[in-house]
Amino acid sequence: MKSYKDLSREELLQLHAKLEAEYEDAKGKGLKLDMSRGKPASSQLDVEMDIMDVLTSSSDYNTEAGMDCRNYGIVDGIPEAKKLMAEMMGVGSADNVIVCGNASLAIMYDTVSRSMTHGVLGSTPWCKLDKVKFLCPAPGYDRHFSVTEHFGIEMIIVPMTPQGPDMDTVEKLVSEDASIKGIWCVPKYSNPQGYSYSDETVKRFAALKPAAEDFRIFWDNAYAIHHLYDGAQDEILDIISECEKAGSPNMVYEFASTSKVSFPGAGIAAIASSKANLDDMRKAMTMQTIGYDKINQLRHVRYFKNLDGMTTHMKKHADIMRPKFEAVLKVLDGELGGLEIAQWTTPKGGYFISLETMDGCAKKTVAKCKEAGVVLTGAGAAFPYGSDPKDSNIRIAPTFPTLEELCEAADLFVLCVKLVSAEKLLDSVQAEKCAV
């Protein structure tokens, strides 16, 4: 296809008129579709309903060590759940794991909150400091940024690359500025680009020499086993052991959950870290709760058994998700390929595709889609303070709609990208003409 950038003003005018007409047509269809959030489709949830039959009134509710999961006791997770979550995260020892409630986001929030009120391993509580900053590789996960914003933590954007965050920038900032206390990372199938950190990136993270002793890497391994393909999978190094090897075992917290393995909201979540960090956390946990839901932990252990069980299970999810990702990518390739108005990622796992429009076109594109009945994640959502400096990033979440809905939504989406791009190019041509 001919690049839009090579079109003359007249060609652009013709094109714009044609796209405008198509868009008016599309609006007439009365679509009502949602590609905004990384939600599993109902059909994905249907494949795991057996988990609800694992524990019944006649089941044995004792752990292997004989602890009754129906009663009080064990604040940091039943041993077999620690083992399962360690395997899922690729962490060597279950001793490095605490299993909590239903959401890893809650563990991250608590970890930041606890650092605010109590500091980290004896450091000054962050709420007593004049300034606390976090590095935010972006585009990234909006809810990470919401947590830090909620606590008044200043967020500094770090550019993302296909190998992970720009480590030159990370190393420089972290070593120079003691008010930088953390960095948000989604190391595997990153949200929203689907990038996985290279071995070099992980090793450079482990080798960081932060100015702040209470600097921590918030390593949200949200998509550890969320592959789309059987053969071609991304794998990352285990940050826990890399930090140990580098002599900084306390520098990282790793988070994960089964929200997108079993049920969103009814899964189990875990944190992995050094013994010192986990002991610090346990001290607060004994104030915060008498214990998490051990019955649900037991349910997950009995159902999945081990990493093999989880991997086999995740293939069923992949079989449902893969055609959706491929359908969207096919529309993007077919309709936008060669036009030079957008680039997009082709992830091998995770829940998102990330698309870059020309600068200044994201908000308008998302608004056009919405006007015609297709809801996308708000433009800018993947950046701190909801503000994309180039206004170019759009997150596509292909999992929740049915395949049929998704194709309709993707068709409308590319039409909107083209329309807004043509408008922008026309404006530039117009501006140039005026300038002449």
Added chain:
Amino acid sequence: MKSYKDLSREELLQLHAKLEAEYEDAKGKGLKLDMSRGKPASSQLDVEMDIMDVLTSSSDYNTEAGMDCRNYGIVDGIPEAKKLMAEMMGVGSADNVIVCGNASLAIMYDTVSRSMTHGVLGSTPWCKLDKVKFLCPAPGYDRHFSVTEHFGIEMIIVPMTPQGPDMDTVEKLVSEDASIKGIWCVPKYSNPQGYSYSDETVKRFAALKPAAEDFRIFWDNAYAIHHLYDGAQDEILDIISECEKAGSPNMVYEFASTSKVSFPGAGIAAIASSKANLDDMRKAMTMQTIGYDKINQLRHVRYFKNLDGMTTHMKKHADIMRPKFEAVLKVLDGELGGLEIAQWTTPKGGYFISLETMDGCAKKTVAKCKEAGVVLTGAGAAFPYGSDPKDSNIRIAPTFPTLEELCEAADLFVLCVKLVSAEKLLDSVQAEKCAV
């Protein structure tokens, strides 16, 4: 029986020798019993196992309004769970309720933590203040005091009476000192005394005129439906509507859970308060979590259906617990009645009996019990900082052991009370003699 106080020195010496011999005997039995925590017995958990069959792989997981409980969505609880918990707490409207995760303690902790970092309805965050204080009616619930201690909040003891906290003291302190930001209450079948607040007490709470605008009553209605008797039950006024009527709807947070209705750790927990307070909380909750475990909320709703269902269910618990309470009370009455060395409460619900030894005898009694194989709650645990000013309060938790174990434990316990009391009286007589 003859009061120990009327015994001569010689009689006391004889008595002491006899008790000492009995104690040595008892030690020889090698008991290993635990009356330390308010845990349901396994037999109580056995009566509710049907709840595990309510949701299976073939169940409908939609709420009445059609929301799929298996997926993301709804941060503050499914409507039918709000209704159920409102009924359980005796709160008029489900709109005043948020249903969270598995533990009310976690909601209390979060509420204090949020007040520390973000203040209350726009007030200065407590962590920015020089001094924050809480009133602690005592004896009270040790974990309440742990939460406030954890956040460095100064705790002030308020004496308890059978009608609730000494309200003259509460009114005076709260109206004079703006650094007092809260008070911990267990208004019904209080932990550990089993006292229920009188209507006058509740009304005086609602009528408080605190110096601090961000003063809040932390109303832990932990034993709302935990009656031991069918006929003779305590009932308390609804603090939410009393505070509304008194023109201070924002002054109270009420907490409850099904930890001792369904399963400890696998139940559901709720907070009730004014719309303004709940909105403030929801604002933080949207950062903290994508939602709590809706499947477990649905499980509870489908199983209990409504307050009637819960009440009927709680009678089964009462049938198991009542004989245990009565057995302990029978031993206390039979062995300590008339000796004038101890007083104890006779609760009509809840999980505890509270006993007052002579001053300075609680720690020694608990230690003696432990030495002979019976673990009680640590002496002083029911007071802020774990320190009972009179060293006289002992919390008895009769629910977890079997009836047989309990009788053995109670026998040993009264023996230890007698022995330590006789020692104390001997010491006084000795001291008097020396003085002469």
